[in-house]
Amino acid sequence: MCATVFPEVPTGAVTSEPPRGRGAARLAVLGDPIAHSKSPQLQLAAYRQLGVDWEYWRWQIPAGGLRERLENRGQGWRGVSVTAPLKAEALAFAQTADPLAELTGAANTLVFETLDPAAPAHAANTDVAGIVAAFGGLGLAGGHVDVLGAGGTAVSAVAAAAQMGAQQVRVFARRPDAAAELAAELGPKLAGVQLRAADLASWQPDDAAAVIDTIPGGCPVRPDLQATDAPLLSAAYDPWPTELARVWAGRVIPGTEMLLQQAVVQVRLFSGRAIDEPLPNESAIVQEMRVALDNSAS
Known part of the structure; x- marks a missing residue:
């Protein structure tokens, strides 16, 4: 039996839709600027622990550009993380939203119902x-x-x-x-x-x-x-x-601790769980995410 080959952490950011590689699903963090984001290190560490070969990119999208990019996305997108200046746009793009996204008027997470390009999006706020x-x-x-x-x-x-x-x-x-x-x-x-x-x-x-x-x-x-x-x-x-x-x-x-903790909740959502439903062996996954974060700072 062949061992699973997991995607590497991408270098830098892309300004057009990331290519679909060999991964079973695509994810990305959207924002502008975005090249500094440590989200790929965190998320990919979690997916390795979960045993899924999902890709995770940095996708630079300027203010006002989220809807056009996501409406014209290709096949294979599981969801996206969203940072400044796109959080209000993410909420407006979604068909449904959790109470915290509605309360704050901002979403840092979009989860697509299926991998189909026309699948509806659900917005969440994991920053809180x-x-x-x-x-x-x-x-x-x-x-x-x-x-x-x-x-x-x-x-x-x-x-x-x-x-x-x-x-x-x-x-x-x-x-x-x-x-x-x-x-x-x-x-x-x-x-x-x-x-x-x-x-x-x-x-x-x-x-x-x-x-x-x-x-x-x-x-x-x-x-x-x-x-x-x-x-x-x-x-x-x-x-x-x-x-x-x-x-x-x-x-x-430090902000990296907030980044880590909100990412754990995003991984729950991206993997089809409820926002408060722990991942299997979540403490071990969090530890691997923390190690990846520490290594990215060295």
């Missing part, structure tokens, strides 16, 4: 689960969380803070109007959570129970910033460490 898992069971009952930034990841961060039990979330952004818009849109949907918006230039962590930095490249550091011992999750991971992570006094959770 990834953030919650990255904090390792941190409880925030009665506390408040500071979210830095007001983009798509910030919306997921607010939803994650609500899931962890935060009573108040303060959203700080370079454009206070963007923070105010996020708070106005999401606030009525989160019962029991008070959302406040403010200018990033005024941010001090004060008594925050946790801080989530979603700013691309990381939040800049002012000379008067008083870092606390609250845990800090930085969504950024390239380059690492961020300026804020370098000066932070408490525990720092």
